[in-house]
Amino acid sequence: MIPEESRFESDPEELVSDPPLPDGWEIGTPDASDRFEVARLTHLLRAHERHGRGWAGASVDDVLVEVSEHGLRTRENVVVRDPEGQIQAWGSVHDRAGGRMLYVHIVSRELAPPIARKCSDVLFEWARGQARAVGAARGLDTQQIDTGAFEDDDRQHAWLDSAGFRKVRTWWQMSRPVEPEEIGLVPDPDEWEKKGARFRLVDREGQGLPDEADLRAVHDVLEAAFVDHFNSFEESYGEFLHRLREDPGHRWNHWWLVELVDDVPEGLEAPEGRHPAVGALIGTVSHNATGPDSSYVSYIGVVDGARGRGVAKGLLRTIVADAARRGRVSVGLEVDADSSTHAHKLYESMGWRTKYVTQSWHLDVPVD
Template structure:
């Protein structure tokens, strides 16, 4: 269930003592999402972080608001480090993602020298560790995982995370595939089409245009079951799942598909794909595969390939020029071979870094 109130500690000063390596006048605070200058500064820091880590920036204001807006604060909390002039030089965000898994955004200004930058990083990590204990205690856990990411080429981030007890645990390929206009005919109709004993269709809508709850629950159940044996899988309730995805800037109900086996007395949901739109400021938008999962019992029957063909055809019909996705470079399912065979190529590489935090400190 989504909590009525955040599980996090809202006062950063309850969790952090500024290290002596930060000069006098530096302070920690909670960012004001209603202040456009704050949002603009956080966007600048995030874009600079991306440019340094992978060579180009893609984040925008909506990505920042996803973390700091009031609508997000039931499952997220944020902190900033300000210099004596009041300029934000570092930003941390934590997300109560699922039971036992807390995501951590870690951004430090790129023009700070090593000493100041490392001191800011230490503040963000100390705060995140305190938040891990708070959310872990609220969930009744003994250990809370902090899960943060880094670009594969960001040596500064790697150095600082390793010094703070994080371990690099996984590599991810961020892939993209071009879309040609004629690929709109890749499937008969992206809204619904029949393959061999499989029907691919959008989630159904009710009279008011909202999706049917039963279809949404089936998408959730398929994905939960399909990812049970995947790396770092943590159970997420239906309410948590729906709340999180509806907040995503690219969320669209007409990008949710189900695949159902039809060779029995009743259609059986066995696959699901959740897509998003990735807006572009200087060209056609793109589509993005947020999730694709197929039940183990139905693998090898063309379900994943059919779902991918569906989102490609949908993207082409909408005039989009590419479809992106993320894949576990070490996945035992062979997903990367499927994507490569269908035309996806790796644009850049990211990493997962983890630290397990005991919820109750040892005496």
């Protein structure tokens, strides 16, 4: 369930009472209604991306997901300002699921190393305090902080290591080009059927919300598909829906469900009047500032009892065909480089190639 009020501490000075900053430097919270502050945060985020992987992709919309009033029931932010009032560092936390808190840690690339390190230390101290706050609100003994880094960002790696974080996973960020003729990969991206499996968009009436039974089926499939995967935390239906609708690239017509309508194995059940849901894919739109948009596979999952029937491959063919129909230039996705399922082999066989590499770093914070 989404909390009525934030589980975080809104006053950064309660968590960082004596910041190790030079005279005139201050900690505070960003003002999402101030377009200059939002522009500054966007600049910092894009510079962070450019340094880490060679190019920037973030937009103002990505920043607003973190700092806007709409998201503050599940998020909190801190900034460090220099004596001129310019934001030089930014931290953001997201109460993602019970036991798992996502964390963004960005420090200006224009600062001299000594002051940059002090800003980094302030952000880490604040994040540990927020972990204790949200963990206590959820009644936990330990709260995980989950943050990411680009593979080639040595400064970030050194800071994370010295703050007690450990590198726990590597992720390949993959992409494949889309050709116009690939619209024919499936009979119709909206709905098609093969070998007793029906691939379809979630049901909608006009431009309104999709059918809730379909949305719950997508949530249930993904929860079941990832229950044994790395760092899987149970996420309620409300948390799941709220988070995905915040994504700037969210589109209801990029949510697919797979049902078995024939040859249903034992153990796969469904509510009365429905077929068993065994696969799901949630796609989003990735906007390109200098050219056509791309599609992105945010989630793809298949339940155990339906694996080996071509469900995952059928879903991937569907989003590629849909991208071709929409004039998109590519489809991106993320894959766990350390997964025992070797999912990357399927992606590589279908044309995906690694574009850049990221890492997950974790810190477990005891909750007082």
